[in-house]
Amino acid sequence: MHDAIHIHVNGEVRTWRSGATVTELLQDLDIRTERVAVELNLEILDRAVFDRRLLKDGDRVEILGFIGGGSL
């Protein structure tokens, strides 16, 4: 069994299992990887490393995508 960790995903604290990858987090959240950008502790991740990057306690993950917009 993996230990439980706490990570911040888009500003919300979530309990997660240690040793899980970014890909697994996206799958669990039902998010298609080809349409989003993931920032881990302010580092923008290349899609190619989603499978390899492991999440650890206290990590701050931002998942962003495109929405309707002109200017603001």
Place this chain on the structure above:
Amino acid sequence: MADDRLIIAGREFKSRLWVGTGKYKDFAETKKAIEVSGADVVTVAVRRVNITDRSKENLLDYLDPKKYTILPNTAGCYTVEDAVRYSRLARAAGVSDLVKLEVLGDERTLFPDTAGLIEAAKILVKEGFIVLPYTNDDPIVAQKLVDVGCPAVMPLAAPIGSGLGIRNPYNLKIIMEMIKVPIIVDAGVGTASDAAFAMELGADAVLMNTAIAGAQDPIAMAEAMNYAVQAGRLAYKAGRIPRKLYATASSPIEGML
């Protein structure tokens, strides 16, 4: 006007009307309005994905990336750091190096912080971005943006979402004459005549969102804008007659009794 293509950084665009995708009632209306407008470039914003409610549909399900160039913007960014960060995120989430760069200076007017804009553009161009900057109607700033490597410049007609139309046609005209890259008039258009006017001045394209999405009938307004941009472009290329204070008869005097 098959030979009248807009080319920016080696990319060819069919339409001279570019549209934003915000403020519509739903995605079906967004899609329909874009289709009717004839636009082939659509702007999108970069925001956090909703992780609690995944039932929500995605805008990109409605926009075929083969049909449209998706142009991410940095809307809502007030600092160089934020604008650069959002541009990088947009590139990571998307498929291209295109970015509509906004560095805003003030919440009430949403006018650009042009010093920050030039600085952010410089950084992003070095990173390989194709930077299309949303700027003020200032010819000197426009030239500085070109100098740092922007392949087009997007001066405002009026404050974003204001619908005030072309507030300073003379500055825009100077920009169009001075600046050797395509000029896309962005923001402030209220109705079809504003879009036609921008094109008659010599704009290479017009970008709008609220004028269509906020109209009582957005689909009808999208069609009106399509015609207006085409009419304005044709009139510009046709070359208008000079303005004169007095009449010039258009019927001959010869043959009169």
